[in-house]
Amino acid sequence: MLNFIQVLFDAAALGSLYALVALAIGLVFGIMRLINFAQGDYLTIGAYALVVPTASVTPPLLFGALPWPLMVAGVLATCIIVALLTERIAFRPLRNANPATLLISSFAVSYFLQHALMLVHTGRPKSIAMGSSLAQAIDIFGVRIPGVQLVTMTVTVSLLIGFVILLKKTAIGIQMRAAAENFQMARLLGVRANKVIAFGFALSGFLAGIVSLLLVAQTGTLDIKMGIMPVIFAFFATVIGGMGSLAGAALGGFLVGVTSVLLQAYLPPDLRAFRDAGVFALVILVLLVRPKGLIPSSASRERV
Amino acid sequence: MVLRLLKQAWPVLGLLLPLAVIVLLADQFGSISVERSVTEALIKIVTVVGLYIFIGNSGVVSFGHVSFMAIAAYATAWQTCCSALKPITMSGLPDFLRSHTYPVLPAGISAAILASIAAFVFGLILMRLSGIAASISTLAALFILNVVYSNWDKVTMGTASIVGLPTYVTPWLAFAVAGLAMVIAYLFQISSWGLALRATREDEVAARASGISVYWMRLAAFTLSGLVMGMAGVLHAHFLGTISVDTFFLSLTFITLTMLVVGGMRSLSGAVLGVVVISFVTDILRRMESGVSVSGQEIAIPAGSQEVVLAVVMLLVLIFRRDGLTKGREFAWPFARRQSISETKHGDA
Amino acid sequence: MLAQDGGLHARDVHVAFGGLKALKGVDLKLRQGEVLGLIGPNGAGKTTMVNVLTGFQAATTGDVTLDGRSLKGLGPRNVARAGVARSFQAARLFRDLTVRQNLEVAAIGSGKKRKEARAKADALLDWIGCADKAAMLAGSLPYGDERRVGIARALALSPKFVLLDEPASGMNDQECDELMLLIAGIPDKFACGVLLIEHNMQVVMGACRRVHVLDNGKSLAEGTPAEMRANDEVRRAYLGSKNTGSQVI
Numbered sequence: 001m002l003n004f005i006q007v008l009f010d011a012a013a014l015g016s017l018y019a020l021v022a023l024a025i026g027l028v029f030g031i032m033r034l035i036n037f038a039q040g041d042y043l044t045i046g047a048y049a050l051v052v053p054t055a056s057v058t059p060p061l062l063f064g065a066l067p068w069p070l071m072v073a074g075v076l077a078t079c080i081i082v083a084l085l086t087e088r089i090a091f092r093p094l095r096n097a098n099p100a101t102l103l104i105s106s107f108a109v110s111y112f113l114q115h116a117l118m119l120v121h122t123g124r125p126k127s128i129a130m131g132s133s134l135a136q137a138i139d140i141f142g143v144r145i146p147g148v149q150l151v152t153m154t155v156t157v158s159l160l161i162g163f164v165i166l167l168k169k170t171a172i173g174i175q176m177r178a179a180a181e182n183f184q185m186a187r188l189l190g191v192r193a194n195k196v197i198a199f200g201f202a203l204s205g206f207l208a209g210i211v212s213l214l215l216v217a218q219t220g221t222l223d224i225k226m227g228i229m230p231v232i233f234a235f236f237a238t239v240i241g242g243m244g245s246l247a248g249a250a251l252g253g254f255l256v257g258v259t260s261v262l263l264q265a266y267l268p269p270d271l272r273a274f275r276d277a278g279v280f281a282l283v284i285l286v287l288l289v290r291p292k293g294l295i296p297s298s299a300s301r302e303r304v
Numbered sequence: 305m306v307l308r309l310l311k312q313a314w315p316v317l318g319l320l321l322p323l324a325v326i327v328l329l330a331d332q333f334g335s336i337s338v339e340r341s342v343t344e345a346l347i348k349i350v351t352v353v354g355l356y357i358f359i360g361n362s363g364v365v366s367f368g369h370v371s372f373m374a375i376a377a378y379a380t381a382w383q384t385c386c387s388a389l390k391p392i393t394m395s396g397l398p399d400f401l402r403s404h405t406y407p408v409l410p411a412g413i414s415a416a417i418l419a420s421i422a423a424f425v426f427g428l429i430l431m432r433l434s435g436i437a438a439s440i441s442t443l444a445a446l447f448i449l450n451v452v453y454s455n456w457d458k459v460t461m462g463t464a465s466i467v468g469l470p471t472y473v474t475p476w477l478a479f480a481v482a483g484l485a486m487v488i489a490y491l492f493q494i495s496s497w498g499l500a501l502r503a504t505r506e507d508e509v510a511a512r513a514s515g516i517s518v519y520w521m522r523l524a525a526f527t528l529s530g531l532v533m534g535m536a537g538v539l540h541a542h543f544l545g546t547i548s549v550d551t552f553f554l555s556l557t558f559i560t561l562t563m564l565v566v567g568g569m570r571s572l573s574g575a576v577l578g579v580v581v582i583s584f585v586t587d588i589l590r591r592m593e594s595g596v597s598v599s600g601q602e603i604a605i606p607a608g609s610q611e612v613v614l615a616v617v618m619l620l621v622l623i624f625r626r627d628g629l630t631k632g633r634e635f636a637w638p639f640a641r642r643q644s645i646s647e648t649k650h651g652d653a
Numbered sequence: 654m655l656a657q658d659g660g661l662h663a664r665d666v667h668v669a670f671g672g673l674k675a676l677k678g679v680d681l682k683l684r685q686g687e688v689l690g691l692i693g694p695n696g697a698g699k700t701t702m703v704n705v706l707t708g709f710q711a712a713t714t715g716d717v718t719l720d721g722r723s724l725k726g727l728g729p730r731n732v733a734r735a736g737v738a739r740s741f742q743a744a745r746l747f748r749d750l751t752v753r754q755n756l757e758v759a760a761i762g763s764g765k766k767r768k769e770a771r772a773k774a775d776a777l778l779d780w781i782g783c784a785d786k787a788a789m790l791a792g793s794l795p796y797g798d799e800r801r802v803g804i805a806r807a808l809a810l811s812p813k814f815v816l817l818d819e820p821a822s823g824m825n826d827q828e829c830d831e832l833m834l835l836i837a838g839i840p841d842k843f844a845c846g847v848l849l850i851e852h853n854m855q856v857v858m859g860a861c862r863r864v865h866v867l868d869n870g871k872s873l874a875e876g877t878p879a880e881m882r883a884n885d886e887v888r889r890a891y892l893g894s895k896n897t898g899s900q901v902i
């Protein structure tokens with residue numbers, strides 16, 4: 001029983017982390033029909049900003065050496081700047097391209113960022129001693145919850161709530177939702193495309209920064225490929241959630257994360273290595289039943 | 305009559321002739337390393353033509369196609385390699401594979417067919433999805449296959465390499481298979497199914513209203529491209545003599561997509577030209593990474609520059625010449641008096 | 654049975670998009686061999702009606718039958734193969750295919766072999782006067798040709814009924830006249846009933862014997878063009894609307 005509760009906590013923590021990544025992907029997809037592969041690289045770059053570029057596997061700290069509020073600010077700023085730069089340099093010239101072209105271009109941007117980062121930091125995984133105070137487990141009614149997980153859940157839940165408020169109540173949020181529903185119409189109604197899109201990218205950079213900090217706090221390692229799996233899971237999350245639907249993306253992210261943890265916990269040991277394949281197969285099965293996703297957005301249907 | 309046939313076949317012949325000249329030159333005068341580069345490029349042509357059959361005609365990007373290469377590569381390895389070690393290293397294989405070795409030709413053919421069956425099965429599900437969702441889901445296929453083959457230790461040796469495959473791929477063999485792939489692609493694109501699929505690429509709604517089944521047309525192309533990817537996988541395996549699952553993953557996906565995009569993904573000529581251009585560029589970069597001497601001084605660009613440069617090339621092409629070098633056109637019949645480009649397009653002549 | 658209920662028949666069709674009721678109980682009957690006009694102000698629900706008839710839009714309630722057989726649940730593709738073809742308000746040609754290929758695709762879609770499909774395409778191109786443009790890319794056609802190729806593509810399916818959504822929009826007067834003659838000739842030449850949606854009353858008057866008026870999702874009236882002109886309700890519906898309105902009718 002206790003074990004089960006612990007698994008549930010794991011599931012909720014990972015689920016909410018994926019929900020954040022999926023939200024970022026869904027946000028940008030909504031406003032410009034772009035599935036952004038580079039989202040994963042924003043978070044990798046954010047994580048690497050903690051250390052000084054060297055070939056060492058235990059590199060000296062850069063932002064990681066700062067007091068934590070400054071460190072957080074530094075990582076977030078890095079991610080936001082990178083996200084905005086990719087928007088300005090690569091995606092803006094392609095804004096009216098079809099979704100297939102956009103998809104390929106984001107694949108290219110991602111490949112570029114990943115290998116540029118590799119040129120700077122080398123491809124070796126690195127370890128980083130950080131947030132050790134978070135690693136201690138806290139005892140709640142006999143269930144031992146690692147502090148990192150509590151932090152993760154607190155942060156993601158408050159961010160999700162913050163997002164709902166931002167999107168529902170603020171002017172820019174409402175404009176973003178309008179743009180996600182029907183971009184052409186939103187433009188006609190005076191929504192400024194550049195501003196909304198840039199804001200969307202800034203938000204996705206912000207989310208990448210948060211996720212990268214949480215990931216590093218959990219694992220204590222840096223890896224050039226650390227962004228790939230979260231972003232792939234988030235892709236599937238947005239697809240099974242219903243492309244273009246933000247609530248769907250968050251829900252999808254949560255489900256994908258939860259499924260992944262449950263499979264890890266309850267698959268027979270010799271099948272555990274196949275866990276991710278199981279998650280992906282489930283994704284495909286969900287799509288078989290609901291090709292338009294769990295919460296189809298009205299924008300996903302083309303008017304004839 | 306002969307002229308007409310020649311004209312009809314020009315989009316393929318016009319590509320094959322220069323390639324034949326290159327192969328001939330490499331074969332006669334080139335060093336071993338040039339010969340290998342040329343063979344590698346020809347295998348890439350098979351790969352990218354395989355991608356093109358689906359992506360070019362349907363307009364749906366697929367990230368999963370190299371999986372079908374992997375399926376075929378492993379299938380041919382199981383049949384042809386290392387009879388002595390197989391029972392130990394791949395003990396999970398069924399008996400007809402574990403304790404027998406088959407001739408390379410039937411092995412290669414059956415491996416490619418297996419790849420196309422796999423493509424058909426995945427396609428049954430994936431092609432039901434709308435374009436972008438389908439693209440993302442092809443990634444699922446890629447990852448599923450990667451995870452399975454990386455962990456199915458008793459059958460695939462996990463992430464370790466299988467070595468000791470017979471290496472029978474010469475430049476001329478690779479050329480012949482590339483030619484075959486191009487003929488398959490071309491015949492498909494001028495067939496009624498190819499035409500119907502191109503219509504769905506241009507306008508899905510109008511294609512439906514014209515009685516076309518988007519699902520079946522895409523599925524047909526997906527299956528056929530799976531076959532050609534399988535051919536590429538077989539060549540790849542028997543050229544290197546060794547395979548490992550991680551060669552068939554995101555990097556190969558990226559390189560081959562870059563080739564397709566740079567050449568122009570809406571024409572067969574684009575697919576082939578893209579391979580030639582990008583292979584040339586990467587070859588030079590690779591040589592520069594390992595160091596070249598310029599006026600007596602040894603200089604080398606940092607390892608990994610190759611990928612960065614490729615990504616930049618791809619982005620520049622996407623931004624400034626979205627339809628690729630060929631702009632999505634086939635090579636026009638060069639001896640026409642006054643013919644519009646469109647006349648030779650997609651073999652409509 | 655067949656004789657009684659031949660034709661394309663929509664009964665009590667309702668369509669709601671969320672709260673918006675685009676069609677509220679429309680009955681429409683299109684007979685073999687006639688050109689029926691379907692008119693109404695912008696937003697009246699004409700295109701929605703075409704979508705319902707061609708399987709692009711499921712009716713919330715109501716039914717569509719073709720020669721007595723229900724089309725319920727058939728998607729656009731199967732409706733097209735059953736014999737109901739359409740053109741689009743925005744031509745939606747296959748831009749990167751040649752003009753001839755555009756028609757060939759539809760002929761192939763109706764089940765023809767390649768050779769027959771090509772013959773069909775060429776015959777239709779002759780008929781619309783675009784034979785010389787057969788090898789051009791459809792995306793490079795001038796506007797008027799684009800619209801006509803759109804009509805020809807629908808006819809390439811050899812349909813029993815063809816539904817044309819504003820084929821004359823954006824054409825000049827002379828082009829409109831030519832188009833009117835073409836459309837009026839469809840029933841005899843192709844043994845095919847026509848539903849013509851059009852704002853240009855000149856064209857409607859010239860091509861149709863009977864006109865059905867939609868307003869705000871409801872059938873307002875049906876009769877000869879002259880009767881519709883004289884009908885007060887119809888006048889009011891048109892005058893009430895902003896853009897098209899008085900100068901056309």
Ligand SMILES: Nc1ncnc2c1ncn2[C@@H]1O[C@H](COP(=O)(O)OP(=O)(O)OP(=O)(O)O)[C@@H](O)[C@H]1O
Pocket residue numbers: 303304670673674675693694695696697698699700701702742
């Ligand atoms: N897919 C859809 N989703 C929501 N509303 C729709 C949809 N399609 C049509 N509508 C609405 O239904 C109403 C009827 O539209 P419809 O296009 O059928 O009018 P129409 O008579 O063809 O007008 P027009 O003359 O401008 O072409 C309009 O208010 C329109 O905005």
Ligand SMILES: [Mg+2]
Pocket residue numbers: 699700701742818
């Ligand atoms: Mg309309």
